[in-house]
Each structure stands twice: as C-alpha cells, then as structure tokens.
Amino acid sequence: MRKAARWRNLVWVLPAVLLLCVFCYLPLVQNLGFSLLKWDIYSGRQAFVGADNYVKMVNDPIFWKSLLNNTLYAGISIIFQVFGALVLAALVEGLPSSRWRGTLRAIYFVPSAISLTVAGLLFYFIYEPRMGILNAALETLGLGNFAQAWLGQENTAIFGIIAMSQWQGFGYCTLLFAVALQRIPSELFEAASIDGVGPVRRFFSVSLPLVREMSSLMMIVTVSGAFQVFNEVMVMTTGGPNNSSQVLGTWLYRSGFVRNDFGYAAAIATAVFVITLVLAVLQLWLARRRRVEW
C-alpha cells in the first residue's frame, strides 16, 4: 500500500520526465544514429556509411573554419562579457548614487531584452555601406579611410557579428556581476578603505577574489553559448561571404538544409554536442567545488 503510493507519486515528475526523454534525449540518441548514415531527403533512402561523415568532417576546411569562428566568438566574449562586464559592474557599483547605479544597469541590460533577430537586423543596417551609421560616423570623425562593408568582407564579417553580440550580451553579464558584488559584505570594503587601499587595489584584492567563482561560471556559460551561435549569423550574413563567417550551427544548417547532406549535418551536431557536454561537465565540477568552499 505504501509502496504503491510511492509509485503513484511519480505522477509529479512524469510530465517533465516524459517531455525530456521524448523530445530531448531520444533525438540526441537518434542524431548519433543519423550521423552514420547517408540520407537522401528526396527519396527518403538511408544507407549506413559508418564513420564516413566524420572522416568528411575532419577533412572539411569549412568545418574547421566554423570551429575557429566559434572559438573566436568564445574568446572575444570572455574578454568583453566576462572581464569587461566585471570591471564595468565594479565601476557602476562604485557610484555613490543608487539611482544612477540602477539606471545605468538597466540601460546596459536593454539590448539583452531584444531578440537576436532584431539586434542582428539592426546591426546589419548599422554596417550597411549605403545607409549605415558606422561608416557615416567614421567619416564624421575623419576616419573615412576605415569605412568599409563590414559584413561584406571575409576578414571583417565574423568580427562584425561578434561585435554585435558583445553589444547585445554585455549588459546581462554586468547585471549578474553587479548582483554578485552586492552580495559581498560591505564591511570588507570599509575595512579596506580604512586601511587606505585605493579603489583599483580594492577591486583586485577584495572584489575579484570574491567573485572568482562567479566569473568561472560566467565564463563557461559564455563559452558554451558561443558554441551554439546561430541566429545572429543567419540574420546578418548566413555564413558568407565565401563561408568566412560560418559557425558550427550555420554550417550544420547549410549542410543539411541547403546541401542536402543530413547525415553530415548530424555529424556536425555530434561535434557540437561533445563540445557543449565537456563544457557543461566542467561547469558542474566548478559549481560543486564552489559549494564546498562557501
């Protein structure tokens, strides 16, 4: 009777478990299966080709280019969205007026509330050579020589996209760091002040160590986000010109839905899975360690 009641209690978690098993885990497993197939979408024929798709992937320069772009994305995001945001949060929290603190935090956050589609389209226009404000601003500042088609050139396209993403995402991180800094007991700062420690040293000797774990977590969140980039690249360049701004997500999409090679797309998906899994395990491990320390 009691045992039956316990089993009946599963009803609480059943919807969540079913949803996840059917729509997250099952497709994940199926994807691994698909990556071993050659799959013709027109006739629906599927043939087992073993590791062929993975061999193709290793020899595909655009796959490596995409991976490099994701890595660039991650690296630049760490600089701006983790370190930049942390410094910014410290500066904002150092302001005497709480009204200003709140206002600035909110303004910085606003771009994070708009969708990447809107942000992407907006920056597409900002970079546009004919009507964009970036080139116009450069002209006004007498830097007209630097004006160019930012998204239209192979060496600048990906950076144009990454820059947009920094604009869109840094406020979110700043907000989080601000919250973390607020949690630091104010006595610590006061003690440091009385000892005659200046604001810069206070940042390095008090703030930084106390938000270190937060920074590590943010770093992993940022990096794993950088490996899932899709929307902004799709909207701004669809991976062009000449595949120079391709990332794993868009190359997966293009391989499957444009080049008809769904088996290969599944292999790229597996690569994305492995990368995000490693990062997630790292995150879990850090989170666990932190709990011990606190």
Add this chain to the structure above:
Amino acid sequence: MRKSTHMMTALLAGTALALTGCTGGSQTAAQLDLQKEPEYSGTVSILTKFGGDPLEPYFEDLAAEYTKLHPEVSFELIQETDQSIKDKTKTLTASQALPDIYFTWAGNWANNFIDGGLAADLTQAIAPGTEWGSTFGESSLKAFEKDGKYFAVPLYNNGKFMGYNQKVFKDLGLNPPSTLEELISSCSVLRGAGYEPIAFGNKDGWPGLHYLQQLFAYEVPAEALEADFHPETAKLDDPGYLRAMQQFTGLINECTGSGKDSNGVLYTSAQQALATGTAGMYYQEVLEFDTTASEGSQLKNDGLGIFKLPASAAAKGDTKAIEGSPEGYLINPKSKNAALAVDFMKFATSKENATKLSAPPYGQPSAVKGVVSEQNSTGPVVEGIKQVNEASEAIIWLDSVTVPDVADAWLAGGEALVAGSQSPQQVLDAVRSASNAAK
C-alpha cells in the same frame, strides 16, 4: 563526477539502441489517374514563390475564385520569397511534408524531386499535343521533361537582362552596348555624370552567380558547360571559366558603385537604386521588370530599357544563349488531392488567369502561348520574352542547374571574386574539388 558517469552510460546504451533501429526506404507513388474528374472537396495546400509585394495577391485571388466555383474546396497557401523558398522547400522535403502543389526551378532542382518520386508524372495531361499541353509554349514544357515524361506545370518564363534608365542613357548619348568591352567603357561615362553605373548587391551571393552563369555560357563551349553541370561527367578545366571570371571581376570593379564592398549590399537596395534613378543599370530578371519600374517610380517616368548582357568580342562559347528558364509547379503524387491539384493548375493557367499574371502589377510572363503581348504586358516584359524565345538556348541558373554542393562552391567563389580574396584559378580549383567530392 559520478552523476555524469551515469548519464554517459545511459547515453551510450541509448545510442546502441538507435543504431540498430535505423530504417529507411521510399515508396513509389501510385499512378495518378489524370483523366478522372476530381472530387471537388478538401483542402489544397500550395507552396508558392509569390510571397511579398506585389505578387502575394495573385494566388490568393486565384484560390478565392476557385472556391467560388467549387465551394467545398479550400486552400492553404504557403507564400515564400525568392530568398526563403529554398530553405523552406528543403525543410518540407526532409520532413516529407511537401504540400499538394509546390514551386520548382528547372534543372537539378526539379530532377531531385522527380528522381525521388516526389513529383507526379503529368505526361497524360500536359505533354505537348494534349489538350492542356498544347496551350503552352513547347520549350517551357520541355524544361521539365525527363526521360520523355513531363512533370511540371510551367507557370511563367524568365530571362536575365541588363535593365537601364532610358532617359539617362539618352542624356549622356549612350546606346545599349553590343560587346562587353563597350559596356565597361560606358560605365565611366555614367560614373563621370554622377550615376552609379551598375547597381549590384551581393549579400545573398546568387546575384553574382547570375552574372557568372551568363558569362560562362558565352565563354565556355556548350557541350563542356553541360557536362560540367553533372559531377559524373564534369571536368571543369575549360579556360573559358577563367576568362569569364576575369570579366566578372572587371565588371564589378569598373562598373558597380560598391565594388569590393558589394557583398555587404542587399539585392533589394541595388534594385532600389535603379528604380529611384541613382543608378544607370541593374542586372535583373524579366520577373522583376514591373516591380523595378513600378507605377509612379522615377524609372517608370524615365523609361526602362533592356539589353542582353553583351558577350566579349572574343567570346568562344554560345553568344546567342541567354540565362533564364521557365519556373513551374510540381504536384505531390502522395497527395490525396492530386487530381484536384491538377484541376486547380489548369484553372491557374487558363487564358484569363495567364493574362492577368502577365500584366502589371504582377508582370510574370506566362508560359501560356499568345498571352504576353502589347495589349496586356509592359514593353520591357514583351521585349524580354521575345528575346528569350529568339535565343539559341536557355541556360538554367547556376544554383539550380547543378548539384547543391557544386552550386554552393560557385556561390562562395563568386563572393570571393567580388571581395577580391581569391583568384579565378583558386575559385575554379575549389569548385572542381567540390564537384569531385559530389560524384
């Protein structure tokens, strides 16, 4: 760490299960009986390429009128644009969710559906000589013929032309050029007078491909070109490719306003430049004539003139060929409403509806014979179709004539040529290796 080990074990076990469970296979569609009177009830789904202004109302009106005739029939329209229809069609195909009637280009694009058993054989109904088939120009039907069978309902014809502002040309004493060299020299005249000679926006890559394909037809002998479209027979070693690519980069650098920056410019903003009279020329499809020179636009007042992109005086290929091909609609053989779908397409290609399609604001030159004429279509459309009919051959778009891997390599290469980041030889090498890999 123990948690994650558990999960990994579960995942691996699951993978093994999934691997053994792979199945596939296609079914051959049952033969459609096209002579039978359809049952006039149900919902017909249609994927069109008529999304957006000003084309969107065309199919909406057709559907409404058809429903007036047959009140039991309703329609589900999925209207996409030139840009979005490719992805949408692929997604629907991959998920085996193609609608009853769907848009297609000619060439490899259509053949994939035909070979995959996703296009109903319409030979009985639409082959030349049948009642319905004889209403179409034969070449339009032939564009969708495979192994003696006919698969698509050609809706309209198309071709690519250089459109120019007649008033600007007249004011500057310019005439439509007859060689590529003349075209390039007229660019400096236009530029000197403050116009952007040729408006060009290559953000999406395919506008560059259109130039390339026309130039390939001029420079590469026809048999070699045809063989190169199919990876099994492709050699891709004709020197004409390199000449054509050099001509293309020459045009970009000498004639376009944005030059190397063109990859950052939208196709539509280039179209806009001709329409508002800031550009002298813009390379466009017949389908766009009435949209570019729309009622009330500067271009409409100044007059839109057209000429075929001229070949170089020394061209070694077929200089009478023109790029362009009819576009049509396929019927899904697995559809319950296939017979009804065919009946609807007959309705859509009736003389009356074909006339409506060929006139402004749509300006899509119908494939139905005798419909495109001065009485109902604009001058440039009539002229364009006349030239298409006179051409020695219609060369299908590079991105639909060949397999996707090769088309995609050309697309990337075209962008690289525009940006000046790769030489013609490098582009050709990349395309050749894509073609070899696609064998």
Add this chain to the structure above:
Amino acid sequence: MVTRTSVLMVLGRVFVQAFLVALAIVVIYPLLWMLLNGVKSNSELFADPFAFPHAWRWENYVTAWNRGVGDYLTTSVLVTVASTVATVLISAWAAYGLTRVKIPFNRTILILILAGLMLAPTVALIPLVKMFQALGLYNSFWALLILYTAFRVPFTTFLIRAYMLDLPFEVDEAAAVDGASKARAFWQVILPMCRPIIISTILLNVLFTWNEYLFAMIFTSGGALQTLPVGLTNLMAKHGTDYPVVFAGMAIAAMPVIVLFFAGQRYFIRGLADGVGK
C-alpha cells in the same frame, strides 16, 4: 601629497562617470536610431543616417503592423503565454515532487531532468524535424509549444527546486496536520510561497520564447504560424526596399519585452542571479 592624491581621485571619478554615461549612450543609440528610422521616409534614410525626419511618418508603424507584424505578434504572444504557463507548471510540479514528495529513483530523476540543461537545441534538430513530421505536428502551433516547453523545463525546474529546498519543511507538516492532500498542499501552500521565483521564471521564459529563432524558423512556415523573430526576416525579404517599415517592425517586436523588463526588473535580476549563481 594628500591633496595630489585626492585631486587624482576626483579626476578619476569624473573620468569613470563620463565613461559610464558615454557607454550608456553608445548602447542605447542604435535602439533610438531604430525607432527614428521607423518614422522616416526611404530617401531620408539614405540621405543622412543621423538626421531627424522632416515629417514623422507614424504610418510606417501602421503599415508594418498590417504587413504581417500584427499577425506575428499575435502568434508570438500565444506561443509565449502557452509555453510559459506549461513550462512553469510542469517544472513546479517536478520541483515539488523532487523536494517534498517521496518518490522512487528520486536521484536518478533529478539527474535526468537537470542534465537537460546541457543540451544544445541544435544537436537534436534533425531528428526532431523527422519526429514532428511523423507525429503530424510539423508546421503547427504544437510543435513550438512542445519544443519550447521541453527545452525550458530543466532550467526552470532547477530554479524552482533550489527555492523550494530553502522553504521550511514545517509548512508541509502543518498542512498535513490540517488534513490537506499533497496536491492541495502544493496548490494552496507551497506554490503561493514560491511566488517570487515563479515570477522570475515566468519572466525568463518570456524572454527566451519571445526571442527564440532556430526552432521557429525550422518548424513553422506560412504567415499564420510565424513568430516575430522569423516573421521579421520575412518582412525584410518581402518588403526589402521599404526599409522604414522594416525598422518599424523591429521596433514593434522589441518593445513588449523591454517594457516587461522595466516593469519586472526586480524579479528579472533575481531570476538571472539565481540561475547562474547557484
């Protein structure tokens, strides 16, 4: 010496404040530019990107609305409301089950649900397309509802569970003494106590769903089913030469969540902080 350091300090403070304000302007300017471009005419847009329009063409916003933005907005609202309600309810149930009810395999189930946090949607994309087609749900409202719910349950459960763990267990005992069933205790005691975290998760899910693009692009086609992010790219393709209308459409899409953020800032921050910080 003392005065020199304090002068430096003051200078530094002024510099920092100037920098922060300048940054705020740089951040907000593109958004103002977007709003402004929405009321310009096409030729004004190309003439001088910085200039104010001669006449404020608010009708561009009406045009954008009529050209599909209105429909996209309706779809977005429906999908967002439905999936947010579903996600929060299912997650709250699961969190309650995991923290306050005795269930078999408690730990395994916890891992099963939370491991979903690690999954990138791209990885499951291709099988999902096939699966929804087989289920006959491809290109339907249900596809988006199910996907958004499934992929958001792990994170939402994670947040609510953490909050529930901190609630004192005496509450349940008191409810049990009063003879309340588990279900009644959940609805009448625990759920109301979780109000702050529930509001946070609602806001976070709205932010996610409103802006989601990948699934929306692949699983829906046709105007009636498209959400704002996908609809906007369509607007761009279909009416590409009418840029002010595109800008107006973007502004309409951006507004609701920005307003929501300012209205519920406190809860937003709380949810974000708990999400990453715990």
